[in-house]
Amino acid sequence: MRIATYNVNSVRMRLPILERWLAEASPDLVAIQETKVEDKDFPREPFEAMGYRVEVHGQKARHGVAMLSKLPITIAARGFGDGDQEDDRRLMVADVEGIRFVNSYVPNGTQVGTDKFVYKLWWMKRLRKFLDETCDKGHPLVWLGDVNVAPTADDLHDAKRNYGKVGHHPDEFAALADVTGWGLTDVYRRFHEGPGHYTFWDYRLPKAVERGLGWRIDHIYANDAILNRFTAARVDVWPRLEEKPSDHAPVVADLDWP
């Protein structure tokens, strides 16, 4: 089974690249973030034509998540279901082949010290609470998506410059550790160590990919019930180098399942 996470920064703008990448990588399950489209306007047909079931949880203009699956998929949740900020569509949960997949678009946080930064930390607290209250530690679970945190100095190109700024702040490290403390391990880091493994490059930096000016903020985590089934992980950098790219690249992982 091959799974992937991809922040597409508008699914409609990214259709041509998505179609090329899906054909090339042929993942069985894809967690998409930043679809930026209402459910009624989601371009389902191109994905269905490629053999994918399409599940969406979107809104107009901002945020929005979706999942594509070649295998039967059952939606377990759209949003936290805790009644707070349910208009902010950043989370969906699906069961595929006996694995629970938690697809999330963690808030960016904008700037340390702002309300949005507080919201980011609070959102991650809610995610931990959601795992505690609705998921079973003994059952296979994968958490994947744009986590908007580079948790170690190796996860961004200039940790010294960015330490204490949004995306690389100790409060974010603690919030992320709180989520992973539920029992989750970073799958990508089981296969690749050291700097230079990035998934996001700011549009505003010319030749950012070529110059290595990236961040590893798109992650795949797994609990102990499934972790040892993973056999490989990679970042597909090439879609970031195409014309009209997302600012993120897809992260792909393979697992021996079932």
Next chain:
DNA sequence: ATGGTGGCCATGCCA
């Protein structure tokens, strides 16, 4: 220290 690009949708805001 500042602004750079891109997507949304119409004007600045968010990332």
